[in-house]
Amino acid sequence: MRIALLFTAAAVAFGAQAASAQDLTTSFRGFRIEGNIGGDRYQSQGIHNDKLGYGATVGFDGMIGDKIVVGPEATFWRASNWSQNCSGGVAGGSVCDKSFEEYGAAVRAGYLVTPQVLVFGKAGYVSDEQRKRFDAPVGETSFYNHGRTDGYQVGGGVEYSLTKFTLPVYVDAQYVYANYDDHTARQRAMLGVGVRFK
8 A cells, every 4th residue: 555655656746747847848839929129230332330129029839749849920120210321422422221120020940959948040031111312412313212122031049938937938049130132131139038828
């Protein structure tokens, strides 16, 4: 009888430990929303402008087996007070490229190094609102264009799940490079804090 009780207690303890491990593993499943902040570098005309930027991410993650996390995400990003690069025109005047808001869609795939640590990469599409302006010298014609330019994004980072909270809170750090069709580009180095909804 005593042996049976010890066996039962051991089985219950093992089951609770396995359930706890499963909760950690599945903490990367479901819808998620996060806020992002970090450094923004907008590049055009062979020069760049560095500023603080901020944005948000909404995504959904599913799991393949116990280690692979895959899912789509949508992002918003903008530099504080926008970003602008200006240089002198070849025959005088000035040329300015200005970037406003960037929207993106990507697929993220990662590997669980531990039940709480995810290393991930991502790739997808971006669309950036931009203004291009040429202020011509006296006697010449100026130029102004305001619209959107599309391109691609690639990036990667590390996410850490904070399982001690009631809601599955997580933090991450990531780098993203975006290249636009008009030969401009953006680099972002960001920190994020998010919540996952199962």
